[in-house]
Amino acid sequence: MNYRHAFHAGNFADVFKHAVLVRILLHLAGKEAPFRVIDTHSGIGHYDLSREGSRTHEWRAGIARLIEHPPAGEAGELLAPYLKLVRGLNAGGEFRHYPGSPAIAQAFCRAQDRMIFCELHPEDHATLRKNIGPDARAKTAAIDGWTALKAYLPPKERRGLVLTDPAFEERDEFARLCSGLAEGHRRWATGIYLLWYPIKDREEVHAFERRMAGLQIPKILRAELSVGAGPKAESLHNCGLIVVNPPWRLQEELEILLPALARSLATNGEGKFRLGWIAP
Numbered sequence: 001m002n003y004r005h006a007f008h009a010g011n012f013a014d015v016f017k018h019a020v021l022v023r024i025l026l027h028l029a030g031k032e033a034p035f036r037v038i039d040t041h042s043g044i045g046h047y048d049l050s051r052e053g054s055r056t057h058e059w060r061a062g063i064a065r066l067i068e069h070p071p072a073g074e075a076g077e078l079l080a081p082y083l084k085l086v087r088g089l090n091a092g093g094e095f096r097h098y099p100g101s102p103a104i105a106q107a108f109c110r111a112q113d114r115m116i117f118c119e120l121h122p123e124d125h126a127t128l129r130k131n132i133g134p135d136a137r138a139k140t141a142a143i144d145g146w147t148a149l150k151a152y153l154p155p156k157e158r159r160g161l162v163l164t165d166p167a168f169e170e171r172d173e174f175a176r177l178c179s180g181l182a183e184g185h186r187r188w189a190t191g192i193y194l195l196w197y198p199i200k201d202r203e204e205v206h207a208f209e210r211r212m213a214g215l216q217i218p219k220i221l222r223a224e225l226s227v228g229a230g231p232k233a234e235s236l237h238n239c240g241l242i243v244v245n246p247p248w249r250l251q252e253e254l255e256i257l258l259p260a261l262a263r264s265l266a267t268n269g270e271g272k273f274r275l276g277w278i279a280p
Helices: 012-029 064-070 073-089 103-106 123-132 145-151 173-187 201-212 250-265
Strands: 036-039 046-048 097-099 112-119 140-142 159-165 192-198 219-225 237-246 272-279
Touching: 012 046, 012 073, 012 103, 012 192, 012 219, 012 237, 012 250, 036 103, 046 250, 064 073, 064 250, 073 097, 073 219, 073 272, 097 103, 103 112, 103 123, 103 145, 103 237, 112 173, 123 140, 123 159, 140 192, 145 173, 145 237, 159 173, 173 201, 173 237, 201 272, 219 250
Parallel strands: 036 112, 036 159, 112 140, 159 192
Antiparallel strands: 046 097, 192 237, 219 237, 219 272
């Protein structure tokens, strides 16, 4: 409960996660039928980079760099909806605002779609409710994200996305991510699941992948991004995403996006990426 994402909003990990999130939402919106977004660890939904973000300035090497020097070609086209949203929040010229995943979901969901945003931290939940505003499509819940997987699945729409982005403060968070996915998939096998994780100990990540493979869940796609070591040795510079039931063509899009993000966000030209199936 000590982790506050506001200090890290807009960093390379957010850019990676949110660029993929936008692509998934656009794929879902490509069909007329309504869908639901369930965000299990929502944070406050919208971030003022001139306040908490000014303590670390991680956003300068993340979203600011991508806004100032967006990739060209196909990668630029795939990133355009995400970057347009961020630019729209900073239309005055001063780069100050960054959307969290709830704000991104609100921007890309349609009138017939629904959203549930879960945040257990009392202060952050109050701020989240304020930032979401009077949106009839969305509701917030002061509930543990892992409990939410039991409480809200399956949704009545039978289409949609579960985004799980825990703080990774606890030592068993990788195990909880696996068990949470297993529980969610048991209740809603056809849903799309987007899971974020940090990479600090490669052996720990390999063990996580083995546990994922052992779940016997088909269609688990893994994508990882490394931007190289930064000036602070303790800072995060590697992270990954698990996508279960990825939309058609998402893998092809990631094959274009990942190398572009690795080039754009790399420190000293050391960007790398990894993409492949844990379960085909």
